Amino acid sequence: MMKFPKVTGKDLNGNPQTIPDTLSGKLNLLVVAFQQWQVKPIETWVPFLQTLVVEHPMVQFYELPTLREFNFLSRRIIDGGMRSGIRSKEMRGRTITLYLDKAEFDQALKIPTEDTIYLFLVDCDGNILWRDTGVFSEEKGNTILHEISKYQEQ
Numbered sequence: 001m002m003k004f005p006k007v008t009g010k011d012l013n014g015n016p017q018t019i020p021d022t023l024s025g026k027l028n029l030l031v032v033a034f035q036q037w038q039v040k041p042i043e044t045w046v047p048f049l050q051t052l053v054v055e056h057p058m059v060q061f062y063e064l065p066t067l068r069e070f071n072f073l074s075r076r077i078i079d080g081g082m083r084s085g086i087r088s089k090e091m092r093g094r095t096i097t098l099y100l101d102k103a104e105f106d107q108a109l110k111i112p113t114e115d116t117i118y119l120f121l122v123d124c125d126g127n128i129l130w131r132d133t134g135v136f137s138e139e140k141g142n143t144i145l146h147e148i149s150k151y152q153e154q
Contacts, residue, residue, distance in 0.1 A: 004030065004126040005108040007100055009064075012092035019096065020126035025053075025060030027129070027151055029121050029144065032064045034102070034114035041117045044136040056148055063095045066102060121147055 008018045020028065029049060031042055042063060049061040098105070102114070111118060121130040121144060130147045132140055 002110075002128045004120055004122045004128055005105065006126070007098050007105065009096045009098040009100075012095045012097070015093070017096045019062075019064070019098075020122055020124065023060060023062065023122075023124065026058040026124055027056075027060075027121060027148060028124075029059065029061040029119060030064055031061065032066055032109075032111075032118040032120065034066050034117075038117050041135045045119070048136055048141050052144070058152075059148060061094060064098055065095065066098045066100070066105065123151070 004020055006018065006021070008016065011017055016022075019030070029052070031045060031049075033039070033042055052059055053061060105111075106114070109118070109120075116133045119130075119132050119140075120128050122128050129151065130144060132143070
């Protein structure tokens with residue numbers, strides 16, 4: 001089974017995070033984005049994800065803006081810009097900015113292009129149970145629900 005690589009970042013509340021170690025769900029849906037314009041595809045998922053965590057308390061979701069490594073000042077400016085666009089402290093806590101070697105990250109996750117968003121359903125050990133790309137669809141939502149029910153039956 002493929003694993004999500006161990007990566008570190010900070011959520012937009014300023015708290016250090018190590019993925020998958022500090023993720024709070026037994027299952028976590030990670031939404032990985034690479035470009036600023038990918039906020040729109042992410043937004044197609046938010047209503048489903050907000051309902052998902054209410055109906056399935058063992059599941060949490062996180063947005064992972066994934067950027068190349070920048071110096072401290074550039075990181076502060078970028079994170080500040082993202083933070084100003086997200087009013088909710090809860091959503092800022094779900095948004096973990098990753099500054100890393102993107103080629104290495106993409107290779108570890110077999111990501112062929114950064115022209116879309118990627119979604120990964122991972123357990124607390126980082127095992128990837130499901131993955132997909134792009135905007136929300138009912139079919140993708142149903143597949144996630146099916147994967148959650150399979151996990152609960154274990």
